[in-house]
Amino acid sequence: MPFERPIIRVEPPGPRAREVIRRHHELIMTSTHDPENLPLVIERAEGVWFVDVDGNVYLDFTSSVAVNNLGYPTHPEVAKAVSEQLHVLAHAAGTDFYNPYQVQLAEVLTSIAPGGFPKKVFFSNSGTEANEAAIKIARYSTNRKYFIAFIGAFHGRTMGSLSLTASKPVHKRRYYMTMPGVVHVPYPNPYRNPWHVDGYEYPDELINRVLEYIEYWVFEHQVPAEEVAAVFFEPIQGEGGYVVPPRRFFQELKKLTDRYGILLVDDEVQMALGRTGKMFAVEHFNVAPDIVTLAKALGGGVVPLGATVFRKDLDLEPGAHSNTFGGHALAAVAALKNIEVTERLLPRVAELEKLFCERLSEVKERYQRVGDVRGLGLAWGVEFVKDRKTKEHDAKTRNRVVYEALRRGLVLLGCGKSAIRLIPPLIITEEQAKIGLDIFEEAVKAAST
Template identity: 35%
Template sequence: MSIDFTSETKTEQKKQVTEYINKVLGLIEKEEVTEEEAAWITKETVDGFRENVNPGFLAYRKTVTEGGQFAAVEWSDNGACFKDVNGKEYIDCLGGFGIYNVGHRNPKVVKAVTDQLKRQALHSQDLLDPLRAMLAKILGDITPGDLKYAFFTNSGTESVEAALKLAKMYGERTTFISTTRAFHGKSLGSLSGTAKGMFRKPFLPLIPGFRHVPFGDIDMMSKTFEVCASVGEDVAAVIIEPIQGEGGIILPPDGYLKQVRELCDQYGALLIFDEVQTGMGRTGKMFAAELYDVVPDIICLAKAFGGGVMPAGAIVAREEVFKSWFENPFMHTTTFGGNPLACAAAIATIGVLIEENLPERAAVVGEYFLNELKKASEGHEDLVQEIRGQGLMIGIEFHKDEIGYDVSKGMFDHGVLVAGTLINSKTIRIEPALTISYEEVDKVVSIFKDVLSNIKA
């Protein structure tokens, strides 16, 4: 029941709310909490999700809530790990679905955000904010090819929305090609490109003009271009993840992305790379586009873009494409996109990635991780179907969902957080911080091997 703060009869309720707020703020202020405080936090968290957030979350993550353990009430983090409210430490191999590329609470990123916060948190919206200009310049320097102009967002789905609108304005075409197993977000335009039926059905009809073709099937892509052209529904853009993340860590066939680029050039369509999950060093290069020697017309970024400290995203586009927004820069805007705190975080993040050679490190450590996981799965072919990946973006595919759930729960019980892709655990992902140590990798592999030994097909 909501409180009527204008009524004198609600004085006691107002007092209770104020006391509750002060208690919460007092706990935030603490570096350590007592056992009694941890129990209170856990109860309030579970009750709050049940009564005021969404009770579905309590049942959804089977690996961390089974048996009422609720150890998933996280409280602090550092490096490649986080701790729950009871002080138990976990190696984070989920990484916020790819957020923590430079590690949890990277000190350089935290410092940049804290320093900016001391001076100005958000901008006036009217004057020119310097960090947005500086970050855009940096992105122009580090992104592939002639990508130049940046627009800043708060999340991956917002980056995709911006890319779709920019593509529509560029050529006034309305047809888009996406792929099966694609995940581009859940806002209306992004969801139109996403391929998961259970997320789409409740919101149909979505944005018209989207066609889906099998990922990796260049012949079907070519035929779709041809058909669209023949019926006067010319393709505005192809939107594609260079490596599919939520689809199950699916790598493209050799030469596939170059062939997609050639088709786009042939038919005058744009190529949009959704690098929300693959970007910022995850795959062994700063951007996965570099792995495949393909330059898109628009690249979408988010997740790790804010360094695991601030929500931040961006699109970067070629001048020829972006200039349709020159005449009226208010055609697409966002209040908080490109705010000073987010820009400070992104600038520091890029600095850390470059200075510490983290993309290159992801390639080397990722290869080691992948090979060790494959060795650990030997003799368990009845459980494990395939282990694949690129850099520190690894997928372990099992023969059925139930095995994935059991493995995820077993690893969580032993201090390693992993998770399935999208809504199942047939494939679980390994996306740790790019700073993860070899010792931590070995520990994860050892736990994975032990857990497999205790599971029956």
């Protein structure tokens, strides 16, 4: 190590990988691993490279689902800060006692989160928990019951956040009833929406259709607007397919929600920090949400850490919400260093955006099965269709592309019904990015024949 290119010594999964996978399926709950998941058994990792148990070396275009933005195994600056902190203080009941580390992290998060208003933070361990806290803050502070969320959204899998999630029916099968009071509305997906509006050509028309839907079909038929606590949204739908809405959408949405005193909750769990070239993806849309949730990359790829950053005047009363690991000193130190390093990487992400846009647009031009390419920064989605006119999903080709890429040493993850996300660690160099994009094209070619 470090590596210059992927090295495939044995067709994955190799013999050692097969054995781990066999034992895994005997011992670990079936629900976590889809049969379509890649047979990739990672033994170690460095920079942007995974090494599997059979010695194969792969380039990572997943950041381990948007967590390892700073690469592997741990960014040296984060590793140094964490190992020093280990000898000082790791856990000391941050929700019962006080520590200065969580206060420092809250100072930074409240200053970098969008919106010039005073804010506070609730710390947790995951994205779903960050959203559960947002649900409670919204209901408590407004004393309203209902929520609006978008079709295609993923906000988590605990019963509250699951009720906001609407990306795959399997997430909800047999779990009814989840939290009542959620109404789902179409997301302003420029490529695929119920009105067949081409949202790239006619963004304003798409925006108007979605807002009309909320005002007419929801507020005039289903729930009184003055009883809606909040609208939850992802600035770019992640699990739903890396869908980028029209730039003006959230500003227009905010005008509508402001009219009825409805809060805006921005789920940045998959997009923050830095993935889109800005610390928060919502910064591309010039709007300040009332509540922002984070997790995944926040802990620097070392510690599980979630945060709910909210307008100070929405605060809860003592005892109304808490947890055990919130305000964990070691996690706070990891996140502080992570934010510092990520800020330095933002210009590089903006630069690499051009490369991804150009190369993926070329792939779209060359291969008919590629229906749509969309993205910002290092957050790209490529959607596969059987026919460009009908836009019928082509999950089979998508799955083949992911597998053909693995065979060539590139790790990709699917999303949505027939899309692939390309989300490498933000530390990736231009040369490495080019290697990955070339392999991606080879895989699309192999899957298209």
